[in-house]
Amino acid sequence: MAGSAMELINLNKKIGSKKIIKDLDLEIHKGEVFGFLGPNGAGKTTTIRMMVGLMGITDGDVRILGKSVKSDFKGAIREVGAIVENPEMYPFMTGMQNLKHFARMSPGVTKERINQVISLVGLENAIKTKVGRYSLGMRQRLGIAQALLHSPSVLILDEPTNGLDPAGIREIRKYIRRLADEDNVAVIISSHLLSEIELMCDRIGVIKNGELIGIQSVHEQQTDEDPERQIRLEVDPVENALKVLKAHHGIEAGEKGGFISFTAKKSLMPGIVTTLVSEDILVYRVEVSSASLEDKFFDLIGENVIG
Missing domain, CATH: 3.40.50.300 (P-loop containing nucleotide triphosphate hydrolases)
Incomplete structure (x- = not known):
C-alpha cells in the first residue's frame, strides 16, 4: 500500500x-x-x-x-x-x-x-x-x-x-x-x-x-517477540491452583466453568505448569491464544455495548 x-x-x-x-x-x-x-x-x-x-x-x-x-x-x-x-x-x-x-x-x-x-x-x-x-x-x-x-x-x-x-x-x-x-x-x-x-x-x-x-x-505483526497471551488452564483442584499461581507467580487468575484464566507471556508457561504439577495439581489442558479484535475493541472503549 x-x-x-x-x-x-x-x-x-x-x-x-x-x-x-x-x-x-x-x-x-x-x-x-x-x-x-x-x-x-x-x-x-x-x-x-x-x-x-x-x-x-x-x-x-x-x-x-x-x-x-x-x-x-x-x-x-x-x-x-x-x-x-x-x-x-x-x-x-x-x-x-x-x-x-x-x-x-x-x-x-x-x-x-x-x-x-x-x-x-x-x-x-x-x-x-x-x-x-x-x-x-x-x-x-x-x-x-x-x-x-x-x-x-x-x-x-x-x-x-x-x-x-x-x-x-x-x-x-x-x-x-x-x-x-x-x-x-x-x-x-x-x-x-x-x-x-x-x-x-x-x-x-x-x-x-x-x-x-x-x-x-487487525493483524499487526507483534513488535514484542513474546507478547502477553490469554491463558486458559483446565486443572484440579481449582482452588489450590489459584493459590499456587498467586503465591509463586503473583498471578491473579479467574475461574469459570472449570477453567482458570489469566494473561501471561507464552515463555513463562512451562515454568507455570511445572510449578502447578510440583504442587500436586493435575493439569489436563493448556490453551494459549492472542487477543481477538473484540477484546481489543472493548479494551479501547471500556464498555460492553457496541453500535
Whole structure:
C-alpha cells in the first residue's frame, strides 16, 4: 500500500452548542480496508456524512487524493463511491438497466467499464434479471457495482453485510478484499460485526463520544517477540491452583466453568505448569491464544455495548 487516499484533518462538527465530532485526525491508505467502529451514538454516521459531503464541516477538512471536500467538492467527491444503508435500485428494471441508468450520471463510464464491474462482483449470470427478484446479497453486490462505475479511489460502505446470511457475508467480504488488493481502492467500512471486520480489514479506527480513541492493525505483526497471551488452564483442584499461581507467580487468575484464566507471556508457561504439577495439581489442558479484535475493541472503549 502506498500513498494517502483520504485524510481527516482536525475534523469537527458542532450542532448548536454541542460538539459532536472532536478533532478527528485520520489517514486512510490506498489499497487498504479500514474498519470504522464505535458504540451507539459515537459519531460514526456523522463522520461518514461529512466525508461524502452530506453534512457540513464545522472546522477542519476532509481531503480525498489531496482534494478538499470544502474547497473542491466536485473534484474530491468524484473520487468517492458510497453505499449508506441498503442500496436503492429500481426493482422493475434488470441489473444491467439499473447500471446503465446510473452510468449516465457519471461522465466517461463506458460499456466496457459496466461489464468490468459486473464481472468484479460476480453478477454475470443475474445481470439481465429484474432486481426485484434479487436476493439481498445480490442487491448488495449490485450496489457495490453501481458505486464503482466511475472508478473511485475510495469506497465507503455503511454496514455492507447487514441482513445477509453467512454465504452472502462471505461473498461481500471476498469482493471487498479483491477491490483493495487488485484495484488499489481504499475501502472504509462501518460495521457492527466485529468478527467480519477482523476477517475483512487491515486496520480499525475506534470512535467514542466523537473522539478517535485508537487505531490498530487487525493483524499487526507483534513488535514484542513474546507478547502477553490469554491463558486458559483446565486443572484440579481449582482452588489450590489459584493459590499456587498467586503465591509463586503473583498471578491473579479467574475461574469459570472449570477453567482458570489469566494473561501471561507464552515463555513463562512451562515454568507455570511445572510449578502447578510440583504442587500436586493435575493439569489436563493448556490453551494459549492472542487477543481477538473484540477484546481489543472493548479494551479501547471500556464498555460492553457496541453500535
